[in-house]
Amino acid sequence: xxxxxxxxxxxxxxxxxxxxxxxxxxxxxxxxxxxxxxxxxxxxxxxxxxxxxxxxxxxxxxxxxxxxxxxxxxxxxxxxxxxxxxxxxxxxxxxxxxxxxxxxxxxxxxxxxxxxxxxxxxxxxxxxxxxxxxxxxxxxxxxxxxxxxxxxxxxxxxxxxxxxxxxxxxxxxxxxxxxxxxxxxxxxxxxxxxxxxxxxxxxxxxxxxxxxxxxxxxx
Numbered sequence: 001x002x003x004x005x006x007x008x009x010x011x012x013x014x015x016x017x018x019x020x021x022x023x024x025x026x027x028x029x030x031x032x033x034x035x036x037x038x039x040x041x042x043x044x045x046x047x048x049x050x051x052x053x054x055x056x057x058x059x060x061x062x063x064x065x066x067x068x069x070x071x072x073x074x075x076x077x078x079x080x081x082x083x084x085x086x087x088x089x090x091x092x093x094x095x096x097x098x099x100x101x102x103x104x105x106x107x108x109x110x111x112x113x114x115x116x117x118x119x120x121x122x123x124x125x126x127x128x129x130x131x132x133x134x135x136x137x138x139x140x141x142x143x144x145x146x147x148x149x150x151x152x153x154x155x156x157x158x159x160x161x162x163x164x165x166x167x168x169x170x171x172x173x174x175x176x177x178x179x180x181x182x183x184x185x186x187x188x189x190x191x192x193x194x195x196x197x198x199x200x201x202x203x204x205x206x207x208x209x210x211x212x213x214x215x216x217x218x219x
Contacts, residue, residue, distance in 0.1 A: 043122075053125075054126070055126060057162060081111055083110070085099070086108045104128050111123070135160050137207075138211065139200075141154040144215055151189055152190045154173075168206075169207050171188065172185055176198045177196070177198035181200065188202065194217065196216075198217075
């Protein structure tokens, strides 16, 4: 029975050249598919493959996590990612893969997924920093009552990053009413002058941040 189209010349086995090319093409496709399958499970990639990234203190962001094949192409979403932090006090993991910068420092985030009974892992280092802007001061004074002629010596702590890091500032001390309380501007030593009440004030010479406490001077 004649064929409806011309096959062309045949080889020594009676196969046409077109047939031989078709066989090679099919084998090639199958071989390519098998090689991809043999490439194993995809790779878990956190943070776009970065080895380290930084965050600002207090920031909340979702951590980018994806599965990639051998060529680096993204694979369709698969199993649920399990994410953990080695130091939750620095970076904590919240629901939905959201990470929260809680403290200044560095830590590692570890991700794990199971694909076709294979455990895939990846880790990324994270550094949390803060700005020196927005310094705060805490005025410390155990006793808030002093007699005339007696003295109190307060102290002040300047910090940044929500109180997590010390700030090198210089304290300037004063009293709201110098008739009631005499204050050494450098040391903060406050001496009762006349009976009454007034505020003892400390202010950072560099940051401008300030705090105060009410002092009562007794006879």
